[in-house]
Amino acid sequence: MQKDLSSIQLPAPEIFSFPECLWYLDRNYDDCTQQLEPQGIIKFLQLNKLSVLIRLSIQEKHLQLEALQPMVLSPGEWQLVIAYVQEWFDLQRDISPFYQRLQHDPGLAFLVRKYWGLRLMGIPDLFECLCWSIIGQQINLTFAYRLKRRLVEACGSRLSWKGATFYAFPTPDQLLRLSKESLQSFQFSGSKAAYLIEVSRLFSSGAISKGELAKLDPAEMFKRLTAIRGVGEWTANYTLMKSMKVPTSIPFGDAGLLNAWKNIYQLAAKPTREELIRGFKPYNGWEAYLVFYLWRSLS
Structure with missing residues (x-):
């Protein structure tokens, strides 16, 4: 250009x-x-x-x-x-190596036929991804998106074009303009409000950044993320999968993942962690993609 x-x-x-x-x-x-x-x-x-x-x-x-x-x-x-x-x-x-593995798996080959061409849609901004994963903890997606809208409309940047308003997810400094009480008035729990403010402070101060995190190996990334208050195993793995694009990430305990596996294999109960680990073993290096396609199968 x-x-x-x-x-x-x-x-x-x-x-x-x-x-x-x-x-x-x-x-x-x-x-x-x-x-x-x-x-x-x-x-x-x-x-x-x-x-x-x-x-x-x-x-x-x-x-x-x-x-x-x-x-x-x-x-x-x-x-x-x-x-x-x-x-x-x-x-x-x-992603052709991933497709080759799926096509040789009698239980999961249908994922290629039904969802051909689906990419693992990411959240490139690490701050946004961490905040979104905190917002979504232990609530349904409909309510999570409702909370996200309240947050974004309260402090995110906006742009008008042809009579419509478009919003960007707030930066750490923008989110820090809101108090814990303001977030709670949007129906955030007290703990989630505190976690969001803490994450914003870490990013605003430069204590954590995507560039610095990218220098670490996946195990060190996970350890760094889970050291943040409010970031547990699921939140860290979701963030590694969606923003850092770590291909081996599995958000263990994710309700959608467990239900998808249970449905596909017609299990009487949701799979245990050990059962998932065994089931994912043929997909070494493609775990995150398999999770994404399993989520897609829930539709």
Whole structure:
């Protein structure tokens, strides 16, 4: 790219289904940080000092990225957007080895046929991912998205375009403008309010960052995350899976994962941790992808 452009195209991976990825991003939940369209999605991004509203759609075998506001971006700005989208849709991973393993598994081969092209949709911003996993602890997704909307509308950045308002998840400093009492007034529990403020302080002070965490091996990442108040095993593994893209992460104890396994194998009870470990053994290095496809099977 040599000049400012209003749109660009990214080649899609060979194994890629934009509709499957959009299905996951929608699922009929009220996510205030994005707006789904019949053939695409609009999202307000804040990347370093860049604030931009983008639209993603599919054009044959390419992802079409369009800048809506501002209407043109410099080459450097587009590089920030491209990096975000590649991580969000996990575009740079070859998932054919995962498919080969599934296709040789009589119990799980149907996952390839039914959900071909689904990518492990991530949450590139580590702070957002940690906050979201804390918000979702021990409550259903509908209520979790309701709490997220209240938080985002209270302190996140917003942008207006063609009569609609678009929101970005708050930064640590923005979230710190809210008191524990304010968060509780949104129906956050006292403990979750305290955890969110603590995580915001750690990120704001630089005590934790994605760049620093990425220098560690997965075991050290897990240890660092679980040292944070309010971050237990499930929250840490979910974050490693969705933001740090650690391929071996399994959110043990996840209700959806347990129900999916129970349903597929028609078990009388939910599987034990040991049963899951045995079942996941053929998928060494692809555990996170298997979790994601098992979640998809619940629909």
